[in-house]
Amino acid sequence: MKTKIFIFFIIGLFIYLIDIGLNPQENPKEIYISDQEVLSLVSAWESQVGRKPTDDEISRILNNLIEEEILYREALLLGLDQEDRIIKRRLAQKISFLKQETLIDKPSNKDLINFYDVNKDNYFVKPTFTFTHYFFSAENNSLVRSNNAFKDILAGSNNIEADPFFLGKNFVEKNTDEISRSFGKIFSLNFTKDITLNEWLGPFKSSFGHHIIKVNRTSSGYYPMITEVLNQVEIDLLAQKRDQAIKEYIATVKLEYKVYVNQNLEY
8 A cells, every 4th residue: 555655656746747847837036038028119119109129118117017017026026906996997808808809800881870769869969059248257247247248239239249259159060068168057058048139138147257158150969871980980989899808707607706795895
């Protein structure tokens, strides 16, 4: 019996030594830079700068890579990768990118048309407005002054004492989203109503005070032909497919994990 145990021990030791010989453990103080790493870095450099790097620049690229690898290994030896939210988030992003890159064939015309039909409202071109305005600052009794100015305009006066507006007096072909960003949501709501062209209207309240406006021109909103927005439709469809691929991947690998949470944890 002891002889058999000894024989098994010798065989196991022999297999272990062969494994070490065929798969030597990596020395943390030895760094091997693959051709692919160098080519990848040079390609990235070319994309950013717009030309091939010189010999000196390649030397700096390699030196930066080596220094980065040394610092990375030293950080691992010190255990700095443990419980670091930034590192965890970066690695999670990286595997997400890898899964997305494995995805995607170019969508067919049928796929693009179906996606556009389902999401047509996302591509609606909103109405635009070209208008001018008088501005009355909230810091200077805007409501009373704007009402008085509006009465003067109706009476035919052209001598209106208004305040300067930081974005100017005239606005050309702005949709309600752009108007909202410039003046505030409350003000932009006035453009969703029926607007009489070439007449002074108001006063209308904004985030900054009150305004009297004259709309000179409008354009109606419309749904564009798919050919007008084809590039954006393709970008949006691919983004949706990538997001779906990540969700499916996470749903699959979740089944392999057991998660334990302290139910008594107080927040």
